[in-house]
Amino acid sequence: MLKVFLVEDETVIREGLRDKIPWDQYGYRFVGEASDGEMALPLIRKTRPDLIITDIKMPFMDGLSLSRMVKEEFPKTKIVILSGYDDFEYARRAITIGVDQYVLKPVTRASLRTVLQEIREKIEREQQQEDYQTKLADEMREYEQFSMRHFFEKMLEGEMSVTEIYEEAAKKSLDLSASGYNLIFLYMQENKKGMPESNVNHFVQVQEEILHYFLRFPQYILFRWNINCYGILVRGDWDRIQEDTDQAVEQIRTVCEADSSDYEWYAAVSDPVERLSMLPECYDRVRQYSAYRFIYPEQHFFTKQTLQNNLSTLDDTQIAEVEYSQMSPEMIQDFLAKGSRMEVYSFVESYLQNVGDALNSKMFRDYIILNIRFTILAFLETIGASKEDYYDRIGEYQDQVHIAKEEVNAYFAEALLAALAIRDEQTSGQSSKILKNAMDYIDAHYADETLTLGSIACEVQVSANYLSSVFSQNMRMTFTEYVTDKRIDKAKKLLRSTDLATAEVAAQVGYKDSHYFSFVFKKTQGVSPREYRSGKGV
Secondary structure, three states: OEEEEEEOOOHHHHHHHHHHOOHHHHOEEEEEEEOOHHHHHHHHHHHOOOEEEEEOOOOOOOHHHHHHHHHHHOOOOEEEEEEOOOOHHHHHHHHHHOOOEEEEOOOOHHHHHHHHHHHHHHHHHHHHHHHHHHHHHHHHHHHHHHHHHHHHHHHHOOOOOHHHHHHHHHHOOOOOOOOEEEEEEEEEEEOOOOOOHHHHHHHHHHHHHHHHHHHHOOOEEEEEEEOOEEEEEEEEOHHHHHHHHHHHHHHHHHHHOOOOOOEEEEEEEOOOEOOHHHHHHHHHHHHHHHHHHHOOOOOOEEOHHHHHHHOOOOOOOOHHHOOHHHHOHHHHHHHHHHOOHHHHHHHHHHHHHOOHHHHHOHHHHHHHHHHHHHHHHHHHHHOOOOHHHHHHHOHHHOOOOOOOHHHHHHHHHHHHHHHHHHHHHHHHHHHHHHHHHHHHHHHHHOOOOOOOHHHHHHHHOOOHHHHHHHHHHHHOOOHHHHHHHHHHHHHHHHHHHOOOOHHHHHHHOOOOOHHHHHHHHHHHHOOOHHHHHOOOOO
16 A cells, blocks of 8 residues: 655644545555644655645645655655645645645545545556566666677687677677687576575675676676676786786685685686687686586686696506595586586596596596496486486496496596486476476467566466576576567567557567667667568568
8 A cells, every 4th residue: 555644734634634534445554644844754754655645834844845855855755735725826836846736625535535546546657667667677688688698609619700709799889809818707606505585695795796896897798608607708908818817816706705605606717818719719728627616616716727736647556645535426426416418528537637547557447437337326316317217328338347448538428428318307307397388378478568587487386586497498598588589570470461550569569668679679680670671681
């Protein structure tokens, strides 16, 4: 209910309005009263009413003075002036201040009911518009965020030529021209279970502090890589690129190491390159360095130098010197729980690099193979998977215990890939029904302007975060991107097959704001709706 506050110096009138008006029937809750503006102001600051009904002529502070002060401090508060003076000057001044209604006394119950209804409808319209604008702003930010992510994915995976990179960057207002480049991946994830809300807030504050730092300086381009990882492209003069990289690392260290008990974090830092076309090499190194987080879980920075400091090679007489703490089953279990198939070969290399030439020993190799096998089987048991299914997938290796040194890497990789495939299928099986129900609902309601990730999550009875994760992993696009594709495809058909105005097309595909529709259409199709209708675009 909306809150209403009454200011009136005549006791009989004030008590009559307070007691005889059925406020709750009109959608209001009476929260306070005062006999003049001076007494009312501190109470208004305390109760924060949505509507103030005030007499215009009162001692100490009149209604106009009170209205002026309230509007300056609480501009959204609605004000109704009551007056026994049919005076144009009062009305003019009231309008200038921003008073919403000017009502002459005596006030009847019917006339006040009409005013209260109009004010309530006005507040509701404004709230709807505010909510809608917030939704549009959120969608635009999400669209830009994931559009940027896809651009960097294609660039770092070597799927774009230098010319294509510069052309796409220009569309996104990104200046990538430089004589030096480097790449940092920053991973941050809140601790899993039983995390108090205060700790969650602390994690969010730390994350925002780091992200805002990189957004402030032009030498850094920040982009979202996945739900827990951000990429930082460092670019600038070759002579300064290492210094800028070191400053970025130091900022991450300063903020994250202060108190990281509430979250996990690490950063993988590549080596500088001189060409934009060499960034895929940076990306390969970042992925390789990142794999070592499963080997050294207590370490937070992974660079060429830090890994050189940690790794040592062993000859076949140094088996006793192998650090078994760096080969614990927990590392493999952690990778099976959190790793991806793209990281398998980097993880295998980093894991086995700890033992070096100790693999020359047949006895030691057998130990390694059995350790790998038993750890994987134990993990599969925890997720309810069949060991027979696993044995079928590893083919020729299922009955082999004695593996030649040159085959250990291949065996380990095949074993992990088979286990991850089973894990992903288990997850996919559990989520496929949810995803299908969600997509069916989207397909039937994509033209509904109120459609949100939260409303769909409620419909399929899961959390919004879970649905977002399932959607992105299985569809390789976000919820917003999927809904946008559905809406734009329908809009393209309407533009080419009907004479509907752009605003009407927008409304029919779920966009209340035609300007936002035009923005999204041009972002996705490269031409405006008008240009598309005239034959441009595909």
